Amino acid sequence: MDHFELRDGILHAEDVPLPAIAEAVGTPVYVYSRATLVRHARVFRDGLAGVANPHIAFAVKANPNLAVLKVLAKEGFGADVVSGGELTRALAAGIRPQDVVFSGVGKTHPELVQGIEAGIGQFNLESEEEGYELAAIARRHGVTVPCALRVNPDVDARTHEKISTGKRENKFGVPLDRAAAIYAALAAEPGLEMRGVAVHIGSQLADLEPLETAFGKLGALIEELRTGGQTVTHADLGGGLGVPYRKHETFPSPAEYGAMVARVTAGWDVQLSFEPGRVIAGNAGVLLTRVVRSKRSGNGPPFVIVDAAMNDLARPAMYGAWHDFDAVAPTGERMTAHIVGPICETGDTFAMDREIDAIGAGDLAVFRTAGAYGATMASSYNSRGFVAEVLVDGGKFAVVADRISPHAIMDAERVPEWL
Numbered sequence: 001m002d003h004f005e006l007r008d009g010i011l012h013a014e015d016v017p018l019p020a021i022a023e024a025v026g027t028p029v030y031v032y033s034r035a036t037l038v039r040h041a042r043v044f045r046d047g048l049a050g051v052a053n054p055h056i057a058f059a060v061k062a063n064p065n066l067a068v069l070k071v072l073a074k075e076g077f078g079a080d081v082v083s084g085g086e087l088t089r090a091l092a093a094g095i096r097p098q099d100v101v102f103s104g105v106g107k108t109h110p111e112l113v114q115g116i117e118a119g120i121g122q123f124n125l126e127s128e129e130e131g132y133e134l135a136a137i138a139r140r141h142g143v144t145v146p147c148a149l150r151v152n153p154d155v156d157a158r159t160h161e162k163i164s165t166g167k168r169e170n171k172f173g174v175p176l177d178r179a180a181a182i183y184a185a186l187a188a189e190p191g192l193e194m195r196g197v198a199v200h201i202g203s204q205l206a207d208l209e210p211l212e213t214a215f216g217k218l219g220a221l222i223e224e225l226r227t228g229g230q231t232v233t234h235a236d237l238g239g240g241l242g243v244p245y246r247k248h249e250t251f252p253s254p255a256e257y258g259a260m261v262a263r264v265t266a267g268w269d270v271q272l273s274f275e276p277g278r279v280i281a282g283n284a285g286v287l288l289t290r291v292v293r294s295k296r297s298g299n300g301p302p303f304v305i306v307d308a309a310m311n312d313l314a315r316p317a318m319y320g321a322w323h324d325f326d327a328v329a330p331t332g333e334r335m336t337a338h339i340v341g342p343i344c345e346t347g348d349t350f351a352m353d354r355e356i357d358a359i360g361a362g363d364l365a366v367f368r369t370a371g372a373y374g375a376t377m378a379s380s381y382n383s384r385g386f387v388a389e390v391l392v393d394g395g396k397f398a399v400v401a402d403r404i405s406p407h408a409i410m411d412a413e414r415v416p417e418w419l
């Protein structure tokens, strides 16, 4: 459920009519709803009612905006970060260092140092090599750092291949059959406190079965580790729960997910942690855009050219992803159209042959479910600048990320004097 609804024929974000935001901030602009973020955070936590003392770390990559992170920090969420930049943001938003988990397959030396110096709660190690490097840094700092070993369970998450992470051929984690040996080797390293295991098999998962299979394998590994004399007090079950991108689609609810987790992990005797991203932020944001003009196309449907493009919302171009497209002031009439952005690539296409609200030049519309992996994946391709972001809270709204103009980007460039 979200808080983007029609009132008196005009699409609102909570109590704010979207045309008011377009007027004040311009388009394209991402609009987030605080009430939706809070609702999703609570529904996720409530879904884990059957799990003792769960630790929930928002996957910052889904939406790293500082205001969004602060909303979630106030809900008691920690952060799952995958870069020094995300770590800096999480701390700046008020998330306590001990509630930060550092994931990522290519943490650099400076990033490992940054994590140690910040005193983060857990490093999720993705390789034996990373473990030795972290141990050496920890010894130099005279500290012992809490770690989990991320395993690759070789499970097909049945999602888009570009966002599937738990197959043997994917770069993530260590192979399950080598995990116990690697865990033991790293546990023997002064500077590391090997305390747990982690798994994350992919994103936008439409069904719980692959997750259950992966968790089952993790449970067996915990037993194997303990039988081998290792200590295991923590298990990180990652993120991945999918969300509906089309009206009337249904996905497993956090409650169903939580019940499955409680069942599969009963008897593990560990503290469980979770790294949800999309399920918290996805439907809490829309990308508000204005139609530049429509253009006839031979005998086919017209091209509706909007002022948002693949540089602002990359998912359709990158994954062929579907985002519902709704007029802000629908008349009730419908039309079939291709929806495209202004960028000079055929890939800058949001939808082909889509039945949509009848819409024309100057009209406002939204791409829905754009709160996760939206603004954060933006680029300045075609020298279009970076899109602005707005957070709505009841009847008020604030710009939470300025639009970055092509001028500002140009200001960071230098032409050497010898040219």
Ligand code: LLP
Residues within 6 Å of the ligand: 059, 061, 062, 080, 103, 104, 163, 165, 200, 202, 203, 204, 205, 238, 239, 240, 241, 275, 276, 277, 278, 279, 315, 319, 372, 373
């Ligand atoms: N934990 C780890 C280790 C991850 O790699 C990810 C996502 C998450 C948690 C959060 O997953 P979520 O709950 O959001 O599914 N750009 C793609 C999604 C990439 C996801 C990468 N990892 C998209 O737009 O669909």
